[in-house]
Amino acid sequence: MTEYYGAIEAGGTKFNCAICDPSGAIVQQTRIATTTPDETLESVVQWFSQQRQRGVLMGLGIASFGPLDLNPSSARYGWITNTPKPHWSDTPLLPKLASALNVPVVIDTDVNGAALAEATLGAGKNQQVVIYITVGTGVGGGVVINGAPLHGTVHPEIGHMLVPGHPQLKGQCPFHANCVEGFASGTAMGKIWGQPAETLPDDHIAWELEALILAQLCHNLMLNFSPNTIVIGGGVMAKPGLLTNVIAQTRISLNDYLVLPSNKSFEDIIVAPQLGQNSGLLGAFLLAKQSNLQLGE
Template sequence: MSALPYLAGVELGGTKIFVLRARGREIVERVSIPTTTPAETLGAAGALLRRWHEAEPFAALGIGSFGPLRLDRAAADFGHMLPTPKPGWTGADIYGALAGVLPCPAAIDTDVNGAALAELRWGAGAEGGTPSDCLCYITIGTGLGAGFAMQGRPLHGAMHPELGHIFTRRAPGDGFAGACPFHGDCIEGLVAGPALARRFGVPGDRIPAEDPRWDDVAHDIAQMVGTILLTTAARQVLIGGGVGMGRTDLLDRVRTRLVAQLAGYLSFVTKDTVGAIVRPPVLGDQAGPLGAVALAMDALEGTGRV
């Protein structure tokens, strides 16, 4: 039997939750549960974790959740969901409902921060023999979320990054009003799945690659990526999710526009290097689950936000 202890992981998404156990970074069992109400969803996940723990104890738990989350350990509502468009989830005690069922160290972060951490350690950030010191992971799907891993740790401050709600310079002639219920034409309101459906009149996956309306979408995403590179000096910007990983043709357009928009100001971003900088996640759809494992490892080592 492996000498590595069992680690528990939870990846909580808007439509489903993955509950998993792993030895080291190897996921050995994973169960999917629909995301319904907090009581039902977190109750089912907690019951499964408890059963697994009784069969063979966990050494630590990592939780990666959709947000926004309160991650300040000094706050009375640490680990709770902040105001969210997800009906019924505002105020839900994510950390308490899951960590409370296991007598082991636990850490919680956003799902995208966890994915960024996994990519930093085992994916794009670990390629080439020299570990990366700054990486951004973006998922573009139903919403747009971004996480950052810097110097081996997820980025936190007053909160966690909420890149989906920044504003970018619009493409000339683009009159689309945006679809974000909070901000209209923030970047999430311009390029996430529901925004594409409203912009195009049909879901984005039904629009052919050659449709010129993709030019405005590529412009918007390139504006966001340029902002990331200019403000954080990230070595990689990984674009995942249904929109990000589902359209390689869109990613090519983004790269072309990014180089043009930067106009040579960042010498490390050229037409020859941009493909290695702006790319899909190396871990693919495993970045999220492995992010929960990475958070559990940090909790076990005493470096997580427990």
């Protein structure tokens, strides 16, 4: 029978679910609203169960919002921990789906999944250190080093990196007065400027300050991780000219301290996603396939 892999990009608004063939081509896809854990996960299980008529489900990969417990030796491995998403704190996401579907399941953060996809198939292909940043409702970041997502004690929370900010900005994060997310997320921009970010005119100072904050983030990432590629995506980055300005501000901020290889420029390092809206979903597929290979399937 035909072999397939399941992939879930689990977000605060929707669970994007797909069945992929071994090459990563999406065979079937659906979106399920993120309501309560019981309701959403029941719908997810029903959908994947229905797809089994297509062939054998070899494994399932999940790229999820968090925070997550990613320690395989933990009794709560694969759980969503203390999340601001209502109803979802202390949800055993991986155990519930693994039990209901009876397949190997692997989980990582949504941004680590996106970073893995861009590092394997997209803008960071064949690079050693790839960082994926999403700037949308919040700000998140995933890190892939030599093909493996970075975990450590927990997992990267790049959006909460502290930055100098700017006198005209008041941080909106409830946890930290001057973190990137509190200055630069779409949610924060809406609170700071009193209107949704997407409605701010092109010449509004908000966009100059947005580029400044994201450049402060890139400055720190360049010095801490020495990345080959920083991929910056998310809804806020759809603003024309924003990425170009972030690159320019990063160059100014670093002030010639870093000497890049002769064949590299900041435009080569700080780039837009190549996989568009599919980064997270393809990352989940790669997690499923890699886990399946490790299990010797």
